[in-house]
Amino acid sequence: MRVGIGLPNTVPGGARTLVDWARRADDGPFSTLGVLDRVVYDSVEAFTALAAAAAVTDRVELATMVAIAPLRTPAALAKQAASVAALAGGRFTLGLGLGGRHDDYDVSGVEHRTRGARFSEQLAYLRGAFDGAGIGPSTSFGAADSGVTLLVGGGSGPAYARMARFADGYAHGGGPPRAFGSAAHSARAAWRDLGRPGEPLLWGQGYFALGGSDVAERGAAYLRDYYAFTGPFAERIAAGGLTSARAVKDFVRGYAAEGCDELILFPAVADLDQVDRLAEALA
Amino acid sequence: MKVDIVGAGPAGLYLAILLRKNDPVHEVRVLERNAPDATFGWGVVFSEETLGELRDADHPTYLAITDSFARWSTVDIRYRDTLLRSRGHTFSAIARRQLLAILQRRACDLGADLRFGVEAHAADLGGADLVVAADGANSLTRRAHADAFGTRVSPQGGKYVWFGTDLVLDAFRFIFTETEYGLIQVHSYPFDERTSTFIVECPEPTWRRAGLDRMSERESIEFCTELFADDLGGHRLMSNKSVWLDFPLVRNDSWHHGNVVLLGDAAHTAHFSIGSGTKLAMEDALALANALTRHDNAVPAALVDYELQRQPVVERFQQAAGQSAAYFGRVAGYTDLVPERFAFNLLTRSGRVGYANLTQRDPDLVRLVDVSFRGDGLAASPPMSAAFTLGELTVPNRVVAELPAGSTVDGLANAAGAGLVLTGLVAVRPDGRTDPTCHTLDTDDAAEPWAELAHAVHERGGRVALRLGHAGARGSVRPPAHGVDLPLRAGGWPLVAASARPYLPGGAVPTALDDAGMDAICADFAAAARRAAVAGVDLLELDAAHGYLLAGFLSPLTNRRTDRFGGADLANRMRFPLAVLAAVRAVWPGPLAVRLTVTDAAKRGSTVEVGIETAAAFAAAGAELVHVQAGQSVPDGRPEYRRGHLTELSDRVRNEARVPTVVGGYLTTTDEVNTIVAAGRADLCVLARSAAQARAAVFG
Numbered sequence: 001m002r003v004g005i006g007l008p009n010t011v012p013g014g015a016r017t018l019v020d021w022a023r024r025a026d027d028g029p030f031s032t033l034g035v036l037d038r039v040v041y042d043s044v045e046a047f048t049a050l051a052a053a054a055a056v057t058d059r060v061e062l063a064t065m066v067a068i069a070p071l072r073t074p075a076a077l078a079k080q081a082a083s084v085a086a087l088a089g090g091r092f093t094l095g096l097g098l099g100g101r102h103d104d105y106d107v108s109g110v111e112h113r114t115r116g117a118r119f120s121e122q123l124a125y126l127r128g129a130f131d132g133a134g135i136g137p138s139t140s141f142g143a144a145d146s147g148v149t150l151l152v153g154g155g156s157g158p159a160y161a162r163m164a165r166f167a168d169g170y171a172h173g174g175g176p177p178r179a180f181g182s183a184a185h186s187a188r189a190a191w192r193d194l195g196r197p198g199e200p201l202l203w204g205q206g207y208f209a210l211g212g213s214d215v216a217e218r219g220a221a222y223l224r225d226y227y228a229f230t231g232p233f234a235e236r237i238a239a240g241g242l243t244s245a246r247a248v249k250d251f252v253r254g255y256a257a258e259g260c261d262e263l264i265l266f267p268a269v270a271d272l273d274q275v276d277r278l279a280e281a282l283a
Numbered sequence: 284m285k286v287d288i289v290g291a292g293p294a295g296l297y298l299a300i301l302l303r304k305n306d307p308v309h310e311v312r313v314l315e316r317n318a319p320d321a322t323f324g325w326g327v328v329f330s331e332e333t334l335g336e337l338r339d340a341d342h343p344t345y346l347a348i349t350d351s352f353a354r355w356s357t358v359d360i361r362y363r364d365t366l367l368r369s370r371g372h373t374f375s376a377i378a379r380r381q382l383l384a385i386l387q388r389r390a391c392d393l394g395a396d397l398r399f400g401v402e403a404h405a406a407d408l409g410g411a412d413l414v415v416a417a418d419g420a421n422s423l424t425r426r427a428h429a430d431a432f433g434t435r436v437s438p439q440g441g442k443y444v445w446f447g448t449d450l451v452l453d454a455f456r457f458i459f460t461e462t463e464y465g466l467i468q469v470h471s472y473p474f475d476e477r478t479s480t481f482i483v484e485c486p487e488p489t490w491r492r493a494g495l496d497r498m499s500e501r502e503s504i505e506f507c508t509e510l511f512a513d514d515l516g517g518h519r520l521m522s523n524k525s526v527w528l529d530f531p532l533v534r535n536d537s538w539h540h541g542n543v544v545l546l547g548d549a550a551h552t553a554h555f556s557i558g559s560g561t562k563l564a565m566e567d568a569l570a571l572a573n574a575l576t577r578h579d580n581a582v583p584a585a586l587v588d589y590e591l592q593r594q595p596v597v598e599r600f601q602q603a604a605g606q607s608a609a610y611f612g613r614v615a616g617y618t619d620l621v622p623e624r625f626a627f628n629l630l631t632r633s634g635r636v637g638y639a640n641l642t643q644r645d646p647d648l649v650r651l652v653d654v655s656f657r658g659d660g661l662a663a664s665p666p667m668s669a670a671f672t673l674g675e676l677t678v679p680n681r682v683v684a685e686l687p688a689g690s691t692v693d694g695l696a697n698a699a700g701a702g703l704v705l706t707g708l709v710a711v712r713p714d715g716r717t718d719p720t721c722h723t724l725d726t727d728d729a730a731e732p733w734a735e736l737a738h739a740v741h742e743r744g745g746r747v748a749l750r751l752g753h754a755g756a757r758g759s760v761r762p763p764a765h766g767v768d769l770p771l772r773a774g775g776w777p778l779v780a781a782s783a784r785p786y787l788p789g790g791a792v793p794t795a796l797d798d799a800g801m802d803a804i805c806a807d808f809a810a811a812a813r814r815a816a817v818a819g820v821d822l823l824e825l826d827a828a829h830g831y832l833l834a835g836f837l838s839p840l841t842n843r844r845t846d847r848f849g850g851a852d853l854a855n856r857m858r859f860p861l862a863v864l865a866a867v868r869a870v871w872p873g874p875l876a877v878r879l880t881v882t883d884a885a886k887r888g889s890t891v892e893v894g895i896e897t898a899a900a901f902a903a904a905g906a907e908l909v910h911v912q913a914g915q916s917v918p919d920g921r922p923e924y925r926r927g928h929l930t931e932l933s934d935r936v937r938n939e940a941r942v943p944t945v946v947g948g949y950l951t952t953t954d955e956v957n958t959i960v961a962a963g964r965a966d967l968c969v970l971a972r973s974a975a976q977a978r979a980a981v982f983g
Binding site: 116117120121124127128129131142144145156157158160161164165166167178179185186187188189190192193194195196197198231232233235236238239240 | 431536537539540583584587588590591595687688707761763764765766767768769770772787788789790884914915918919920921922923924925926928947948949971
């Protein structure tokens with residue numbers, strides 16, 4: 001299993017540290033720099049953050065984990081993704097999902113109720129009509145078609161089916177290793193049900209805030225705020241943050257045991273030293 | 284810390300005990316609306332696992348409870364005039380009244396303030412640091428914040444009534460009794476030296492037919508006493524406000540709101556048929572007390588911790604409870620099973636116990652099950668190793684390996700040991716292919732790879748099934764390694780289907796088949812079947828699944844025809860698929876299977892009931908085996924991909940349509956195969972390579 005690190009693009013203050021963060025991660029042991037996507041928050045737009053990272057890195061891969069696809073028109077989404085892929089010289093994985101926030105849909109003027117159908121149409125576009133649309137930089141979507149690796153997230157039956165139909169693998173939304181294992185089973189079952197050969201790629205994610213109880217509390221406060229829209233679940237997500245090297249190691253081991261291919265650990269505080277602290281914890 | 288606990292059931296009292304024991308500084312009040320000796324129901328059951336936890340949590344309570352226990356290790360199953368005993372289980376039970384008395388005494392001794400006959404009003408609870416709603420499935424405390432908790436309550440399973448009896452059993456006893464109204468069953472177990480619990484249960488239609496919906500409490504006791512007179516042997520049934528009920532399935536998205544936390548039945552219920560309500564409630568109390576200790580009585584952090592600990596455990600029990608309740612709803616369909624397999628099916632109903640586990644607990648019963656698969660009654664091997672006979676065909680074992688799409692003899696590498704090798708889709712004509720790598724059987728030459736495959740499989744003692752079909756609206760796409768239903772970029776071909784509707788929105792629009800087109804395709808199926816027979820194929824599987832051509836006729840979502848091949852009438856929608864079956868049946872000498880989407884799993888689509896009717900109609904028309912599938916009738920359905928997601932469907936088709944079945948659904952262990960086959964949920968299982976095997980293949 002490979003382990004990546006998230007950019008602090010949705011952590012308040014992350015806009016200041018993000019570029020140095022990317023540079024530092026490029027030196028570190030991390031496989032990938034991931035970004036989250038959110039509109040109504042003090043955050044840097046996902047593809048913009050990756051474009052900035054692409055400019056200052058040579059080695060590390062870049063990934064959306066995930067971008068909320070229906071908030072963009074199919075062509076705009078394809079244009080952004082193709083642009084980042086080109087700027088990063090191909091070091092790019094496109095993870096897409098539905099997100100969970102009504103407000104992001106509302107301000108984007110996109111109907112929340114029909115988001116699933118809209119997402120499927122976007123995926124069909126990326127894997128089909130996009131090729132002949134004349135939208136550059138020249139690329140294609142789907143590793144199986146020698147294009148950008150495409151991951152799809154979501155925890156419902158239709159989400160797993162959508163993943164198996166259109167994508168190269170599954171992007172899990174976070175949780176303890178056991179929850180990931182259960183989702184991985186469903187992803188593999190859907191893959192098999194749809195008649196795909198081999199196995200889906202499986203990506204996981206978690207949150208960390210390393211450096212003692214004050215940092216842990218700042219991280220938890222951020223997670224409670226970021227996930228306030230989930231109501232009582234915010235507290236559980238905050239409680240799941242990794243706040244010690246030991247917790248990081250256990251989490252990594254747990255995910256590896258469940259068959260995760262790539263685990264992205266996202267910061268809950270934007271301080272630059274978090275990159276080094278995570279690198280240490282993983283050593 | 285001031286703690287108010289609403290409800291003096293096992294959960295509330297046990298929490299009071301643990302809190303006072305952990306820290307006597309806690310002020311713990313328990314508020315109960317009823318009197319101390321008022322209780323509903325009779326005995327409650329525990330498993331050994333819970334007992335260990337109780338022992339370490341509060342030893343005096345543990346000793347007092349276990350001293351009062353009735354214990355047994357046997358499950359008796361009365362069915363079709365036979366009594367089958369299964370041993371090796373561990374159960375214990377106690378009178379609910381006795382359990383409460385022990386807990387009340389201990390809580391008082393430890394200084395908890397127990398108040399009976401008081402209604403807990405929100406106003407009175409204002410001064411507490413923590414308010415615990417332990418007031419049961421109908422919790423009023425919970426109802427005051429139902430939105431915040433995200434409470435959902437729905438009935439689960441059939442109608443039931445909880446009696447006591449002075450018949451003292453020496454085992455857990457299930458009784459299944461045929462009546463003119465339908466099957467009625469009993470769950471009974473001893474709980475002290477004088478009394479047993481005696482729960483009577485049946486599906487609601489049976490309950491109405493028997494007139495139980497109109498009977499008084501006394502009449503209903505008389506009815507049950509007479510019905511189970513043989514089992515009761517002159518003993519009486521006793522009522523304790525025993526009325527027929529629906530079992531409420533309680534779920535809550537969140538188990539706490541502010542400083543109010545849900546405990547036991549207020550937070551969740553399972554089902555009486557897996558007897559775990561009291562166990563889960565007392566475990567909740569333990570987890571909450573421990574969480575408070577871990578977090579130095581910081582209530583918000585402790586409540587989150589408590590939820591994180593308990594919710595996954597409870598979800599697994601609720602899953603098992605749902606399966607168990609559903610089993611008892613359809614158990615009348617299993618009355619054809621021989622007693623030992625009926626027993627195996629019953630004992631493995633909730634998914635928590637499988638073949639391997641039961642082999643540890645009760646090797647004698649499992650041996651009887653093993654032997655039931657063999658005519659000679661001597662040697663016993665696991666059910667997956669038993670031969671399966673279908674007419675003239677004998678498949679040497681119950682494992683089916685599916686070849687990867689597009690492969691022939693080269694795909695056999697992963698099929699070692701399988702009794703039956705099933706090919707990917709073989710199209711009856713080129714424009715019926717899914718993709719350019721899909722094989723066809725439209726010429727004699729095209730049969731060559733299948734003759735080679737049949738030869739290779741026969742050499743190693745296996746049998747070959749060929750999946751014959753036509754992709755319909757799902758044709759002309761890229762090979763599955765690239766994705767699914769993705770249109771070919773070049774070199775596509777025109778499609779035909781039941782109706783002129785694309786499979787994916789914006790996809791190629793097929794032409795609706797006319798009579799001549801249907802006749803031609805029938806003839807193509809028959810010609811391909813002849814070639815398969817010549818090639819030495821043993822079993823032919825007609826593909827009427829997943830939105831391909833024949834499935835497209837079956838589903839009302841894709842068949843929008845108004846002629847005699849379409850419409851609301853299933854017989855019309857089946858007309859063309861049945862014509863294909865008849866054409867193939869006329870020329871195909873061996874057994875015939877149908878790969879069938881049993882439910883569209885989509886809004887306005889075919890339900891499971893329609894799917895079972897369809898399966899029965901195919902069987903009546905000469906199909907001897909149904910390969911159970913679900914969904915993919917349309918791309919935007921709502922499939923389920925939990926573990927064993929097709930097993931219950933297969934069970935229903937096999938036992939309601941009375942036709943042998945093959946089931947897959949990403950089964951990756953031989954234990955799953957043994958359990959499914961032994962329980963009569965399917966006859967053959969498609970065993971998938973597990974992720975670990977797939978990895979080993981890459982790195983090996």
